[in-house]
Amino acid sequence: MKRYAIYRRVSTDEQSRPGHVSLEAQAAECRRAVVERSGVVVAEFEDVQSGLQASRPNYRRLKEAVARGEIDAVIVYRFDRWGREPGEALTACRDLQMLGADVESATEPHNDPFLRGLFFLLGYRESQSISQRTISGLMTRARKGEWSGQPPLGYIVQRENGRSVLAVDPMMAPLIRHLFEEAAESRLSLAQLADRAKAAGLRGRTGHPVSRQAVGRMLRNPTYAGCIVYGRTRNGKFTPRGRRPREEWIVSQDAHPAIIDSATFDRVQAVLSRHRAEQGTVRRTRFLLTSLAYCGRCTNTPGPNGVARAWRVYGHGTKGGGHYECSRRGSYGECDLPIISRAGLDQAVKQRIAAAFDFTSEVRERAADFIATEISERRSAAEQQRRDLARSLEEHNRKRVQLARRLMSNLIPEDVYQALEQEEAAAITLIERTLASLPADPPAANVEPVLAALSIVTWRDLEFEDWRDLAVLLIDRIVIYDRSDFEIEFQPAADVVRTALSKLSGFGSRKLG
Numbered sequence: 001m002k003r004y005a006i007y008r009r010v011s012t013d014e015q016s017r018p019g020h021v022s023l024e025a026q027a028a029e030c031r032r033a034v035v036e037r038s039g040v041v042v043a044e045f046e047d048v049q050s051g052l053q054a055s056r057p058n059y060r061r062l063k064e065a066v067a068r069g070e071i072d073a074v075i076v077y078r079f080d081r082w083g084r085e086p087g088e089a090l091t092a093c094r095d096l097q098m099l100g101a102d103v104e105s106a107t108e109p110h111n112d113p114f115l116r117g118l119f120f121l122l123g124y125r126e127s128q129s130i131s132q133r134t135i136s137g138l139m140t141r142a143r144k145g146e147w148s149g150q151p152p153l154g155y156i157v158q159r160e161n162g163r164s165v166l167a168v169d170p171m172m173a174p175l176i177r178h179l180f181e182e183a184a185e186s187r188l189s190l191a192q193l194a195d196r197a198k199a200a201g202l203r204g205r206t207g208h209p210v211s212r213q214a215v216g217r218m219l220r221n222p223t224y225a226g227c228i229v230y231g232r233t234r235n236g237k238f239t240p241r242g243r244r245p246r247e248e249w250i251v252s253q254d255a256h257p258a259i260i261d262s263a264t265f266d267r268v269q270a271v272l273s274r275h276r277a278e279q280g281t282v283r284r285t286r287f288l289l290t291s292l293a294y295c296g297r298c299t300n301t302p303g304p305n306g307v308a309r310a311w312r313v314y315g316h317g318t319k320g321g322g323h324y325e326c327s328r329r330g331s332y333g334e335c336d337l338p339i340i341s342r343a344g345l346d347q348a349v350k351q352r353i354a355a356a357f358d359f360t361s362e363v364r365e366r367a368a369d370f371i372a373t374e375i376s377e378r379r380s381a382a383e384q385q386r387r388d389l390a391r392s393l394e395e396h397n398r399k400r401v402q403l404a405r406r407l408m409s410n411l412i413p414e415d416v417y418q419a420l421e422q423e424e425a426a427a428i429t430l431i432e433r434t435l436a437s438l439p440a441d442p443p444a445a446n447v448e449p450v451l452a453a454l455s456i457v458t459w460r461d462l463e464f465e466d467w468r469d470l471a472v473l474l475i476d477r478i479v480i481y482d483r484s485d486f487e488i489e490f491q492p493a494a495d496v497v498r499t500a501l502s503k504l505s506g507f508g509s510r511k512l513g
């Protein structure tokens with residue numbers, strides 16, 4: 001008699017949807033189908049979560065039971081119970097078949113693999129249209145001036161004639177009004193505004209002071225002027241993430257009491273866009289090490305979540321002079337990394353880059369050939385290893401199924417089975433771990449741009465802009481320990497090129513520092 005396991009799944013985002021099939025109803029239908037197919041139900045598994053998430057704890061348990069040979073077939077209410085994303089669903093199906101169990105549907109034809117694939121695709125389509133229906137529901141609410149989700153700081157959600165609307169939070173609103181007024185009237189940066197808001201007592205929902213980024217978002221949030229604007233960004237579930245064009249936004253004016261009058265709000269928007277325009281040019285042109293440099297003295301201090309945080313080193317000051325400073329020192333005064341002259345540090349970094357990459361075109365060409373050969377060798381070795389491991393994984397899985405069958409037919413005693421089974425399981429774990437730890441493709445793709453950039457560089461008369469481009473291309477990060485003590489971590493591809501160049505330059509290692 002065929003031994004069936006029932007697998008049930010209901011996703012959180014569809015439980016409230018009319019017409020959804022409850023876990024009990026799914027199970028009843030599955031049991032009926034098993035009886036019809038003259039089988040017996042030996043186990044039941046259920047997961048409650050979204051089908052687009054791959055990790056389903058009980059699915060994993062089901063798979064283990066199949067691998068132990070306890071189950072001949074898995075039955076689901078509909079194939080879309082199996083995973084809403086066709087790739088995931090088909091993979092899961094294949095995995096179980098490899099372990100020796102078929103996947104059947106209680107309500108759909110299941111013997112034809114082509115039809116099964118089709119049903120997976122239909123399930124995915126349906127999930128997509130559910131998401132669209134949810135979005136259009138949110139849009140309708142927004143049009144009617146109703147609020148969905150968490151309210152922004154300064155507001156609370158109130159039920160009013162069956163509608164959810166925003167009401168002013170009397171504790172926070174004055175602080176937010178003050179923040180907007182300061183932003184409108186003064187030339188303070190976002191960081192300074194955040195500091196002042198913190199001093200005034202503005203706190204986020206978690207009780208922590210509001211960050212610079214959060215202040216930026218608040219100052220741009222039209223909710224504070226009484227508007228609801230819905231759909232400024234796409235969530236990226238089925239569509240690419242990003243901003244929607246303005247004409248697609250849904251704007252509901254005067255949806256709730258404003259904290260900021262519209263004149264002040266508009267003035268703040270003008271100030272912010274002026275800031276951005278100015279800062280944009282600063283960031284593009286001024287400092288060689290912007291966004292690349294980190295403080296080497298703060299990096300080992302764990303933050304509130306226990307994770308060591310790397311503090312950036314920022315450039316400050318005027319065009320000709322200027323200096324670099326640890327951002328932690330700038331904000332809290334807690335770092336002892338000295339302030340470093342920009343000219344000196346830039347010069348030292350440039351020297352180090354030139355020492356690592358400035359070679360004759362002949363050496364460069366030899367390096368390019370060397371890298372190409374090495375990459376193709378490494379790639380085929382990795383592929384071979386992957387193939388071998390996959391083959392032995394298959395073999396161990398087969399052995400496992402055989403073992404279980406032999407136990408079932410009383411060909412081996414329980415304790416022998418246990419011992420052998422444990423051996424197989426350990427071997428499989430080891431292989432899976434090895435497979436997972438195999439490196440991805442060597443960084444071949446990015447080697448080309450590095451070589452191309454190096455071939456057109458004339459090192460003697462590089463402009464600042466060229467140095468900046470080169471630094472961004474080659475350097476992952478620079479950790480700064482002291483005025484003349486720093487470490488450059490090159491991008492993986494740049495490092496491949498650097499190693500090849502130094503190997504082939506004939507001078508042995510030309511690494512400095």
Ligand SMILES: [Zn+2]
Binds near residue numbers: 327328335337
């Ligand atoms: Zn520091």
